[in-house]
Amino acid sequence: EDQVTQSPEALRLQEGESSSLNCSYTVSGLRGLFWYRQDPGKGPEFLFTLYSAGEEKEKERLKATLTKKESFLHITAPKPEDSATYLCAVQAKYSSASKIIFGSGTRLSIRP
Amino acid sequence: GAGVSQSPSNKVTEKGKDVELRCDPISGHTALYWYRQRLGQGLEFLIYFQGNSAPDKSGLPSDRFSAERTGESVSTLTIQRTQQEDSAVYLCASRGPISGNTIYFGEGSWLTVV
Numbered sequence: 078e079d080q081v082t083q084s085p086e087a088l089r090l091q092e093g094e095s096s097s098l099n100c101s102y103t104v105s106g107l108r109g110l111f112w113y114r115q116d117p118g119k120g121p122e123f124l125f126t127l128y129s130a131g132e133e134k135e136k137e138r139l140k141a142t143l144t145k146k147e148s149f150l151h152i153t154a155p156k157p158e159d160s161a162t163y164l165c166a167v168q169a170k171y172s173s174a175s176k177i178i179f180g181s182g183t184r185l186s187i188r189p
Numbered sequence: 190g191a192g193v194s195q196s197p198s199n200k201v202t203e204k205g206k207d208v209e210l211r212c213d214p215i216s217g218h219t220a221l222y223w224y225r226q227r228l229g230q231g232l233e234f235l236i237y238f239q240g241n242s243a244p245d246k247s248g249l250p251s252d253r254f255s256a257e258r259t260g261e262s263v264s265t266l267t268i269q270r271t272q273q274e275d276s277a278v279y280l281c282a283s284r285g286p287i288s289g290n291t292i293y294f295g296e297g298s299w300l301t302v303v
Contacts, residue, residue, distance in 0.1 A: 108290060111291060111292075119296055119297070120296045120297045121294045123291060123292075123293055126289065126291045164232070166232075168290055176234075177222070178234075179224075179231050179232040181230065181231035182231060
């Protein structure tokens with residue numbers, strides 16, 4: 078069964094303190110892995126799509142990496158405005174287009 | 190449109206009443222998804238449309254839930270005889286030829302059943 082597990086559930090950092098969020102997945106062949114940011118009361122905002130192991134993508138203070146079993150979202154020198162819930166999702170290669178499975182998210186809080 | 194648009198943004202309804210939630214996908218996006226997110230929880234898949242047909246309705250939690258899509262555009266999610274456990278945010282997302290496999294979400298419709 079396809080599964081996505083995110084850790085930690087919650088993370089509190091001091092402003093400027095770099096860290097990483099983890100997304101472990103089990104799928105029968107990966108079509109794509111997605112990272113989203115969700116602010117309270119808002120819909121998820123797209124960040125990155127990764128397709129194959131070894132791929133990396135960057136946007137401002139965020140960098141996403143992918144291996145055959147997991148993805149990391151690295152946050153470098155975070156600011157309070159980076160506080161949000163970060164969601165990971167996967168789509169399996171040998172399943173229907175509807176099967177985009179989300180993890181339960183990591184709640185990130187950055188203290189000034 | 191520029192983004193996925195959902196209405197109403199907030200809805201408070203009495204238990205037992207029917208509600209309709211609307212989604213306008215990004216122009217040109219042929220695939221449309223509905224998800225449910227209860228407070229503090231992850232996204233729960235409800236239904237997927239490709240064009241006007243729904244090849245995957247496996248996530249609809251009961252026969253009180255239904256959805257339709259017309260003109261390969263607007264979709265309506267209907268919840269009949271609402272229950273308190275239906276209280277959640279209902280998120281719509283769409284995907285199109287240019288976006289590849291990536292889906293883009295609207296801001297959601299917050300439903301509260303009292």
